Amino acid sequence: MKKFIDESWLVLVLGAVFAVLLAGAQTSFSTRIRTNQQRALNEAIGEVVPGTQRSEVVPIEGYPRDVFKCQDADGRLTGWAIDAVGLGFADKIRLVIGLSPDAETITGIKVIDNVETPGLGNKIAGEGEDAWANQFRGLKATGRVVRVKQKARPENNEIQAITGATISSDAVTRTVNEAIERVRSKLPTP
Amino acid sequence: MAAPTTNLQQFKAGLLDNNPVLVQLLGMCPTLAVSNSVENALVMGAAVFFVLTMSNLITSLLRNRIKPHVRILIFTLTIATFVTIADLTLRAYVFEVSKKLGPFVPLIIVNCIIIARAEMVAIKSGVWRSLADAWGCAIGFTLALCILATIRELLGAGGITILRDAGWAWHVSPKAFEPHAWVIMIMPPGAFLTLGVVIGIVNHLRARGARGGA
Numbered sequence: 001m002k003k004f005i006d007e008s009w010l011v012l013v014l015g016a017v018f019a020v021l022l023a024g025a026q027t028s029f030s031t032r033i034r035t036n037q038q039r040a041l042n043e044a045i046g047e048v049v050p051g052t053q054r055s056e057v058v059p060i061e062g063y064p065r066d067v068f069k070c071q072d073a074d075g076r077l078t079g080w081a082i083d084a085v086g087l088g089f090a091d092k093i094r095l096v097i098g099l100s101p102d103a104e105t106i107t108g109i110k111v112i113d114n115v116e117t118p119g120l121g122n123k124i125a126g127e128g129e130d131a132w133a134n135q136f137r138g139l140k141a142t143g144r145v146v147r148v149k150q151k152a153r154p155e156n157n158e159i160q161a162i163t164g165a166t167i168s169s170d171a172v173t174r175t176v177n178e179a180i181e182r183v184r185s186k187l188p189t190p
Numbered sequence: 191m192a193a194p195t196t197n198l199q200q201f202k203a204g205l206l207d208n209n210p211v212l213v214q215l216l217g218m219c220p221t222l223a224v225s226n227s228v229e230n231a232l233v234m235g236a237a238v239f240f241v242l243t244m245s246n247l248i249t250s251l252l253r254n255r256i257k258p259h260v261r262i263l264i265f266t267l268t269i270a271t272f273v274t275i276a277d278l279t280l281r282a283y284v285f286e287v288s289k290k291l292g293p294f295v296p297l298i299i300v301n302c303i304i305i306a307r308a309e310m311v312a313i314k315s316g317v318w319r320s321l322a323d324a325w326g327c328a329i330g331f332t333l334a335l336c337i338l339a340t341i342r343e344l345l346g347a348g349g350i351t352i353l354r355d356a357g358w359a360w361h362v363s364p365k366a367f368e369p370h371a372w373v374i375m376i377m378p379p380g381a382f383l384t385l386g387v388v389i390g391i392v393n394h395l396r397a398r399g400a401r402g403g404a
Binding site: 007008010011014015018021022025026029032033036037039040090113114115118119122 | 264278378
């Protein structure tokens with residue numbers, strides 16, 4: 001026992017000291033980080049549900065994450081936004097799903113948190129006119145979205161996987177499907 | 191290249207003669223990935239500066255107490271702690287950039303430059319020597335990244351944008367250039383091409399310097 005302590009006391013002490021240091025850093029930064037993440041979430045809601053000026057959380061039974069009722073400046077319903085998390089290739093993927101006011105159509109999705117492989121999997125979060133996630137716009141929320149590979153023209157509720165990133169593409173599709181399934185039927189009637 | 195004898199020489203060595211990226215050829219992965227824009231390069235450089243400083247400082251302060259057979263463990267423990275702190279800081283203060291850097295900030299933990307400097311310098315040198323080395327290597331790393339990033343961003347995106355979360359942007363180069371931009375420069379092939387050319391030029395200059403000095 002003495003030999004063990006003799007060999008490793010520094011490792012143990014450093015471990016304890018660094019643990020305290022990390023706990024301190026985590027506590028002091030967590031509020032700012034959460035504010036940043038909230039801002040990113042609000043921006044994402046504005047993107048996936050066009051015309052949204054404000055949103056409020058509506059509690060959905062059996063769904064642990066936030067679901068938002070989105071309204072424009074006059075209080076008219078512009079749609080719904082669902083905060084969803086799923087397991088990707090590397091780690092968790094967090095995304096926001098936009099639904100039309102009648103919850104029949106997906107108005108868009110946006111991946112707001114991911115650590116997928118740069119250049120391959122992280123194309124799920126790509127932006128711009130030919131963003132991969134744009135495929136989800138206009139799909140039906142009434143049935144499942146299906147991921148296909150190497151199909152020239154994806155049709156009715158199919159989306160094309162990213163070449164070389166099938167697992168990431170599947171993760172997003174699965175997360176979208178599961179979230180919509182759990183939330184859609186429980187949305188309050190507008 | 192003579193071994194540095196003073197602290198100042200140690201510092202300068204990290205900048206040029208012993209530049210971790212362009213001469214020692216360490217830390218290639220983040221170099222390739224993060225040099226697609228000057229902003230990314232600067233933030234990455236700042237993170238590495240912080241981690242390298244703390245790692246060298248702590249290793250040097252404890253150098254007489256670190257038993258040889260646990261030294262790698264202790265290096266990794268120290269580096270991992272400070273990278274995590276750096277990552278939290280970036281996520282708190284420059285959230286957008288930290289998202290763009292993605293997994294590469296946590297990957298600083300396995301960046302060879304940091305553990306190499308701990309092993310080669312900090313474990314056997316005094317505090318000031320170790321700090322001089324840390325600062326030289328960190329600034330050298332940032333310099334190399336910025337050289338690559340400037341080339342890649344100018345040619346690939348038509349201008350340099352250093353955009354802060356506060357909404358401050360600095361655009362160089364007229365918009366007219368943009369249709370002529372080589373998009374490949376900001377993608378992975380551009381990284382390899384630029385790095386290869388820059389290392390080639392550096393090697394040529396060093397060889398010429400060696401011939402001239404001999």
